[in-house]
Amino acid sequence: MRTIEWRDGTVVTINQLKLPHETELLRLKNCDEVAEAIKKMKIRGAPLLGAAAAYALALVAYHSKAKEKKRLIRELEEAAEKLRRTRPTGVNLFWAVERILNKAYAFHGNTKELAALVVEEANRIADEDAAANRSIGKYGASLIMDGDVVLTHCNAGALATVEYGTALGVIRAAVEQSKKVRVIATETRPKLQGARLTAYELKRDGISVTLISDTMVGYIMYRRMVNKVVVGADRIVRDAVINKIGTYQIAVLAKEHGIPFYVAAPKSTFDLAHTSAEVTIEERSPEEITCIGSERIAPESIAVLNPAFDVTPLNYVTAVICEDGILYMDDLASLKPARLAQNEQE
Amino acid sequence: MRTIEWRDGTVVTINQLKLPHETELLRLKNCDEVAEAIKKMKIRGAPLLGAAAAYALALVAYHSKAKEKKRLIRELEEAAEKLRRTRPTGVNLFWAVERILNKAYAFHGNTKELAALVVEEANRIADEDAAANRSIGKYGASLIMDGDVVLTHCNAGALATVEYGTALGVIRAAVEQSKKVRVIATETRPKLQGARLTAYELKRDGISVTLISDTMVGYIMYRRMVNKVVVGADRIVRDAVINKIGTYQIAVLAKEHGIPFYVAAPKSTFDLAHTSAEVTIEERSPEEITCIGSERIAPESIAVLNPAFDVTPLNYVTAVICEDGILYMDDLASLKPARLAQNEQE
Numbered sequence: 300m301r302t303i304e305w306r307d308g309t310v311v312t313i314n315q316l317k318l319p320h321e322t323e324l325l326r327l328k329n330c331d332e333v334a335e336a337i338k339k340m341k342i343r344g345a346p347l348l349g350a351a352a353a354y355a356l357a358l359v360a361y362h363s364k365a366k367e368k369k370r371l372i373r374e375l376e377e378a379a380e381k382l383r384r385t386r387p388t389g390v391n392l393f394w395a396v397e398r399i400l401n402k403a404y405a406f407h408g409n410t411k412e413l414a415a416l417v418v419e420e421a422n423r424i425a426d427e428d429a430a431a432n433r434s435i436g437k438y439g440a441s442l443i444m445d446g447d448v449v450l451t452h453c454n455a456g457a458l459a460t461v462e463y464g465t466a467l468g469v470i471r472a473a474v475e476q477s478k479k480v481r482v483i484a485t486e487t488r489p490k491l492q493g494a495r496l497t498a499y500e501l502k503r504d505g506i507s508v509t510l511i512s513d514t515m516v517g518y519i520m521y522r523r524m525v526n527k528v529v530v531g532a533d534r535i536v537r538d539a540v541i542n543k544i545g546t547y548q549i550a551v552l553a554k555e556h557g558i559p560f561y562v563a564a565p566k567s568t569f570d571l572a573h574t575s576a577e578v579t580i581e582e583r584s585p586e587e588i589t590c591i592g593s594e595r596i597a598p599e600s601i602a603v604l605n606p607a608f609d610v611t612p613l614n615y616v617t618a619v620i621c622e623d624g625i626l627y628m629d630d631l632a633s634l635k636p637a638r639l640a641q642n643e644q645e
Numbered sequence: 646m647r648t649i650e651w652r653d654g655t656v657v658t659i660n661q662l663k664l665p666h667e668t669e670l671l672r673l674k675n676c677d678e679v680a681e682a683i684k685k686m687k688i689r690g691a692p693l694l695g696a697a698a699a700y701a702l703a704l705v706a707y708h709s710k711a712k713e714k715k716r717l718i719r720e721l722e723e724a725a726e727k728l729r730r731t732r733p734t735g736v737n738l739f740w741a742v743e744r745i746l747n748k749a750y751a752f753h754g755n756t757k758e759l760a761a762l763v764v765e766e767a768n769r770i771a772d773e774d775a776a777a778n779r780s781i782g783k784y785g786a787s788l789i790m791d792g793d794v795v796l797t798h799c800n801a802g803a804l805a806t807v808e809y810g811t812a813l814g815v816i817r818a819a820v821e822q823s824k825k826v827r828v829i830a831t832e833t834r835p836k837l838q839g840a841r842l843t844a845y846e847l848k849r850d851g852i853s854v855t856l857i858s859d860t861m862v863g864y865i866m867y868r869r870m871v872n873k874v875v876v877g878a879d880r881i882v883r884d885a886v887i888n889k890i891g892t893y894q895i896a897v898l899a900k901e902h903g904i905p906f907y908v909a910a911p912k913s914t915f916d917l918a919h920t921s922a923e924v925t926i927e928e929r930s931p932e933e934i935t936c937i938g939s940e941r942i943a944p945e946s947i948a949v950l951n952p953a954f955d956v957t958p959l960n961y962v963t964a965v966i967c968e969d970g971i972l973y974m975d976d977l978a979s980l981k982p983a984r985l986a987q988n989e990q991e
Contacts, residue, residue, distance in 0.1 A: 495943065513860045514831075517893040517895075519950065545859075547867060551897065555901070589856070591940055597665065
């Protein structure tokens, strides 16, 4: 199955907090349940959050008792606001919400037809994400050579998207081309998406993966045990890639060791109207640092920092791989906000 | 109390695996118990391992039933071999073992007198470590300015030494000079010495400390939230500092951000007869990566790497602070192996 699916007026997805030990399916019935699952990171991954937000609005439209279009639009707007308040940094969620609202605003017809349109648009967003990942994989695989050892951070895999994955989509496509590729996955503290999700999905799919702690990145580069880095992104702005905390230092280390650093992300992650200074970096709960599962690992009431994302200036990025192709530094610098609009309008 | 003490024919120390939740004192009665505690990291920290190894030999000498000096020396040699097999990377343990054996070889007298000499020498090694840390603190504090925010990695504190600490000794001395200093401690996966030990001992002593995950180092440097780095060392060779895994990447990041990177270590950590290529980097159990306490965080039978140390070439090191003063790059390059011998011979 896909990581997220529409089934008879519900949204079915995997509870990613229970992985790798248990595959618990969530059957979400309304927007509040989706918003709560996003806040708690049962659902995570920027492209997946786009699809999840779209489906949350689909749930609102599908189950609405509104008699007038105006009323349904109000309900969608209220739900949109709840969704926007879940997580501030990744842009795909905002992008999907805007796209659905704009469709609704432009629509002329009755509430039943509008509800059907919203569900259809949400499904289209999910389908497009799946297709974008395949395309990213195809372009990205051209950068991966037989015998490469690729380091990845966090989880930019099937579990972070509707299916296939962005960074891991590139790996999958290279493997499908019969290239021998080995992956090194950082565990990605604090939430351990590398240990729990990337290690799990690559192992499940028979792709060679070795897990390391986040402290080992420099050493394995120093020892020449890795020759490429591919990561995903939560938002690509005019001057930087914003991605899971720890990405920036991997980019700096890659540059120091002459290792290419690639970012794989669909155009729904692009936000070229903004710069990194304008983006809110989410600060999450201290318990993510002081506890791991039921295990407390630090003294009581210790001060902590817990930014969930960091900022990698574009000069550390070798190229961005999107569904349209491979964008090198010069391409990135010349990209206009208008480019994103194409995607919104198809 | 000191982190390790000789008490009536036993060695008393803190079980560091139980911190910060419980302060369990270990009362070790023979060399095997000390060796086991070292292997399991109940006792850890390069300078402390030197003192612990010396005391382990003191236990052998003190409890020996040998009637001849030759026999006691054989027992010491056998114990020395066991100690050398505990952990290969830090040099202080090897240094302390050699120092005690050389004292024994040079001694002329009966077994009872030799046993007393070994205990005395072990106590002297511990006393010298305590004094070295105070001296390191004094020199190091001259580098710390009022208002500094200092990042440290792992635990190079009182708990890693006989008392006071190397890197944290520098912080303590600066605080004793009434400088306002704040510390940022990396949690230091996999063994979490930063979260469990550094956060604990600084908080206990009323020194401002903020805990971060190892993924956040680059970001807080990028945000200019830290302006100095001070770490300890497990072995300083002719071309590099060998220290806890994760040190190297912090040094690279510090250089990239123009932040001074200091290493605080006593001369017993110097091994200038060797280069980094000649040092064995300890590879520890996969479970340190796949489990945290009772919590399994990765899929079953996943491949992992777990080097316990890494190699920081001297060009990333601003200076080494030892008990004789501050050694800058040129001083380090011109240091001769003979320098270490002074220390061995007092």
